[in-house]
Amino acid sequence: GEDVEQSLFLSVREGDSSVINCTYTDSSSTYLYWYKQEPGAGLQLLTYIFSNMDMKQDQRLTVLLNKKDKHLSLRIADTQTGDSAIYFCAETPSGTGGKLIFGQGTELSVKP
């Protein structure tokens, strides 16, 4: 079935790198996504990766995709207190009518 798993919490010091990990079960998705949710706010698309790519870099963000292990990660370089939020990975398996399957979300806490 469709399932996306993430660890629930991550705490880092300001200036360090953060790595948020995600595993998924359905490998039919064309794209995989990372969303950010700040308290009281909506879901902001941070970045996405095409399923035939291994890596995508976008300023401080690096996405790594290991299709063999069905593992997706998001690295945030030079993490700032403003990066504190909940991060969701998501996929859209084929045959689901475009439904986004989300992980439970990883709460990132950045300490000064």
Add this chain to the structure above:
Amino acid sequence: EAQVTQNPRYLITVTGKKLTVTCSQNMNHEYMSWYRQDPGLGLRQIYYSMNVEVTDKGDVPEGYKVSRKEKRNFPLILESPSPNQTSLYFCASSPRQGSYGYTFGSGTRLTVV
């Protein structure tokens, strides 16, 4: 600015009183959908629409209705709200199903008492 606009942001209502949450996008997207977010249950899809006049059920459609009479609008209708529909609701749109650009609205926090 390209965006998905939901209204209202906050709503407290009583059981059984019909309500509509509006959703509008200005990106000419074909695909729109509704999700609800609940603690411990995550985000679950309620309904989706692949284009005008085409709607289909998601994972948790019971108690909800939708319509897609125009491309830009996709309202969520609760004919007889119940307390178990207290939740945070999000509307999303994308150029087409499964594409790279799912944009979410800011959310509607609904409380049914």
